[in-house]
Amino acid sequence: MTDQPPMPTPFPGRWRALGVIAVAQLLTALDATIVNIALPTAQHDLGFGDGQRQWVITAYTLTFAGLLLIGGRIADRLGRRTALLGGLGGFALASAVAGLAPSFEVLVAGRAVQGAFAAVLAPTALSSIAVMFTDGRERGRAFATYGAVASSGAIVGLVVGGALTELVSWRWCLLVNVLFALGALVAGTRLLPRTEPHADVPLPLASAALATAGLAGLVYGAAHAATHAWTDPQVWGPIVAGLAVLGSFVVRQARSAAPMLPLTLFRDRSRAVSYVAIASGVVASFGLSLMLTYYFQAVLGWSPLHTGLAFLPLSAAVSVSGYAVSGVLARTLPARWLVATGVTLAAGGIGLLATLDLGSSYATTVLPAMVLLGLGMGGVFTPAIQIVTSGVSPRDAGVAAAVANVAMQVGSSLGVAVLNSIAVSATRGYTGSPDPRAALVHGYATSAGWVAAALAVVVVLVVAGLSGRATSQHSPSPSGSARLEQEPTEGATR
Template sequence: MATGSVQTPARTDHRWAGLGVIALAQLMVALDATIVNVALPTAQRTLGFDDAHRSYIVTAYTLSFAGLLLLGGKTSDRIGRRRALTFGLIGFAASSALAGAAPTFEVLVAGRALQGASAAFMAPAALALIASTFTEPRERGKAFGVFGAVASSGAVVGLLLGGVLTEYAGWRWCLYVNVIVALIVIVAGRRVLSADDGFPVRVDVISGLLGTAGLAGLVLGASEAAAHGWESAAVLVPGLVGLGMIAGFLVRQRALAAPLLPLAVLADRGRATAYVATAISVVGTFGMFLMLTYHFQVALGWSPVRTGLAFLPMSLAVAGSSYGLASRLMDRVAPRALVAPGLLLAAAGLGLLTQLTPTSGYLTVILPAEVLVGLGIGCVFTPSIGVATSGVDPRQAGIAAAIANTAMQIGSSVGTAVLNTVAVSATRDFEGAPIAALVHGFATATGGAAVALVVGAALVVAFLRPAAPVDSARTTSQKLA
């Protein structure tokens, strides 16, 4: 050995272990949007709420998640991604304990809303950690493939886990389980995730509250239509107030030097279309989860575990499509060559469910529909998220990730509320046996979701292109405090 040479130990590469921790945190966020779905019929009997308001248990989570994601993304940029992830995990554990112990419908809704608020700080931090950790194109594609598989299959995993917990431990454990998982992620994250100090960006709380309240008004109006009709004051007043607040939010973003939502991020047509495609894709899937959950347990009389298992093929299809196909092709083909066919494939699956009847067989109708939807959605999420978060200044990575997650949650919130309203209205207007009317409502709602996905595919063909880099010089004044 040469004199004076010094042997230094190789630095341990924790990036892939860190990806595993990030994926577990994202899995919590994704599956909690649906883990209570399978438990809903049991929780409904326990707490005594009606069909018109069952969607609130889902939308309370997705709505607060969507409304606060931009604020969470900006906070992630300000205080550092690992710290924001940890704070979000602590809040998620506490709110899960509250919702699990809920004695009334109102407390359960409040706990679910606080879960969503906590997730709003976790999700953008997780996605920004991936974007900043994996910069080499090949590794970045693999990392986003893992993330896409988790994000898109987590909802179905939630249905499966919810079924097992509801049947063998009680529906409240669908919420209590988060306390255990959150503690594991916090401890593991401190070992394998790199800490960062963040950037000196302003956090505009007023804009966050305006955006959240605006979305809440829209979803509340859509939800109340099931009980009061679309032309009632209970629908129009919150809907119009919501639109007004969203308009105020956008005006405020244009006026601020450091906006919560830098509009330059949305100025690129390809990036904006990627956000829209992500939102539309979950309109159908989340509405389908709610409809099929009640079809399995109420119309067919299946147990919660059997209901959860019935969704497993869709989870496998999503994971295989996202990681096995989309992640490998996203650097070789144009994004729209994956996203548009994916939306059409999922629409075909939803179209099959329009033929649903009380006597429809699982193997002949529902299983093929699940596989088609899973294969299609897996081809949407991975390339869409890749386009949505590419070409963005590192100081805006958190906010770009937050917009991608916001798009998912807006789609699930509005989609679940509207499709539940369509289903309840169609059931009420159907002349026939109660079970036949219930299934007719489900079939009608999935038909509407299929149309939404076809429209989304047309938009993707017309407008989705790889995102161009944001002009840093033009937006510097918007990023710094």
Template sequence: MIRMSTPAPHPGRWAALFVIALAQLMVVLDATIVNIALPQAQAHLGISDADRQWVVTAYTLAFGGLLLLGGRIADFWGRKRTFVVGALGFALASGLGGLAQDALTLFAARGLQGVFGALLAPAGLALLTVLFTEPGERAKAFSVFGAVAGGGSAVGLVLGGVLTEYADWRWCLLVNIPISVVAVALALVFVPESRADGDTRYDVPGAVTVTLGLVALVYGFTRASEDGWSAPWALGSFGAAVVLLVAFVVIEQRSSHPLVPLALLVQRDRGGAYLFSTLVGAGLLGAFLFLTFYFQIVLGYTPLQAGLASLPVTGGVLVAAGVASQLMPRIGPKPLMVTGGLVAAAGMILLTLITPDSSFLTLLLPAQLVLGLGLGLSFVPLASLALVGVGNQDAGAASAVLNATQQVGASLGTALLNTIATTAAASRLAEHPITDPSQTAEVAVYSYVVAFAWAAALLLIGTALIMVLVRAGRREVATPQVAHLG
């Protein structure tokens, strides 16, 4: 029997936090670290322009689509065991990608990274849930986790720039091997095992259905970007996505062992947190994508300069996450998330003021700082709110849904905003044909501005949903129930 109470704190919990944060950083980095390396990898492996986006989406789709299954496996197979297997598999997949001699091998390796990341990430967050039971300590732990989740993407851009410029694009993948080895060695020493009791059967049909549905949806956006929204392939992909995702819901309703208990989604506090997470993921990854284009294509920054120029977002996240961890036990999650969402949207709106020769110090630096501050205020209460009232039996599933919403949002947001930007550029060219080479930058900037405006709208919609749906206050967040470690 699982005795539901507040156990004595585990003595190795802070060392375990370091291990979990290290592994989470590796997982988050791989969503963006290859972005800057893409031109070099594309040239070396002969990847076409149409196919190069799969270097990014193969990872995020496999990761986001299988996180739900990974959470259930972590719950019943053992969170420490799942964490270790995920880290080792991630290292092997990274080695395969780093040594790839053709495009198909690289795409497959990125997909495998997503598969093992889907084991690693939910196991880590579920371990935090059972390791930190005291409200103040839990807030600090989630602030570290939130800062890593929020700032890891920008760090990935910097690291990708350094490795691409001074070593080789392959090291953007190979660098994961030593990180994984260190994480596994420390986990074996400092991380305790925990698991839930009960039936250990898994919902494989649900996992396959939701993953294929998301792939079809992203592929639809990709085809719409190239051929138009009414193209047969685009419409067919969207139709297939709807059918598959509806089938997923039906499977979950009828399954005796669902991939994710639908009750986790319909509870308004968690449901609001998951919706907000999806929309923030879409806007955030879109911002990094188009900022990278703007820095390198329009302003002429080198890969390393572009990565360094993205650091203000990370700085803002780190500062605000520390503030949020102190305020959340006093004021609860909702005020922080609403404030954070509005501040992040303001930062995104500032980015819509860019021109072909904007100043970094007077516009790009403050805009990114504001964006980072807003995100930092949001991430800490978001992680905690998504797990409020979740028992030990479903801790892995609830944390997997949170991670999945961020990855799915990133995949869909990148595809959607790229389609919107491409359409905007084509429309601008149709209305104002280029008569001078200098106008090329103006068209590119116009498309980025449109994308930033849509990203800001996504953040504002997410904030409005938090205002309407979330009711949990500081007491609900401060009194979690978790099971004893065993």
């Protein structure tokens, strides 16, 4: 009988160390939403315009998306412990800068640096769990804990953001990160296992810079459409430049022997369509949550805390739908119909928001719209991420899941920028009721109409592009990109 290799000795303090990792993940998830509720107050305090407000969100998601694929390589090069502690310290410093920002420009800069350190924290946290927990059953429990924190972060962010804005100050939506990050940093110096750095691990800095700059060009151009026509050079110029830079990134990846982003992932039609579905789902949820935040506070006159609580049905619907799909339906129904049904429900919910006017009520219009959107998004993400992580080689499994996370961040960045521009332009061109609130609602409804139309196109794309294969039950969860630390990057040696 062949001898089996001995099981690696588990790290003795792994469960206490998991607490530090959970806080790190909570910070990255929390900051995707906690500032949303505070935006109207921050805008009034710092005096920036409607056309600029989306940068407070997209500055974070943009750097997060552009640097996420290199984040795992940084952890390999520095060592996971050093990368995680450095990420926590950097996140705390960036949060302090943003929270104390005297101007809009400093606030956006702080948010961008937050996103950069989040791009290091997210893959480092996941890889640390994979290494510390060697027993299969324990690892499953650890990842379940991590997933619960990741999925609840957005919900916590909305409620906590509303409470802090109303009871203390909008600045504490950012400053609270300093307390959590520094606490985790101090605990991490005692609890996290020491790991060896690998100075020979290359960092694809050029590729990361191209990806981030290209995405920034697209978002910058889309954001300028709020104050200029789409045919204005200040709009299409940055967009064309961004596309050119992204084209250079693609060429670089195609020519690399060990690319940061293996383009072979997109040769599978079902996987490529699933990435589109994931990105479109985030466009809908992030873009419209920003619009509804302003609708609740600027039109209905609700407090920040009331606004945060109003979003709870959306979060609950996402959780219920995700559990039902992953626990029951994914075992019996083809992924094509699960994803298509999810996008259809989301389109129906957004379509309801496209009917908003001053006479609409939360109970009859907004609530059913949020429930439909939540049920739809919960039905999209689980099977779509299972598709993108199935059928790939072990060396590409982690990066395939990481690209799904990138799709989420890109969807939120572009979605918020484009939808904000559409809403501001529609509000400016409104000629109906003299009530200024009517113009605002018209802008929000117009944005919702464009999203509903886009999601209808995605439904057709999903039905035509996805195969009928069933989803796998052994794929990584939607909350992260496990095994990212095992993946090759540009210039890596094996």
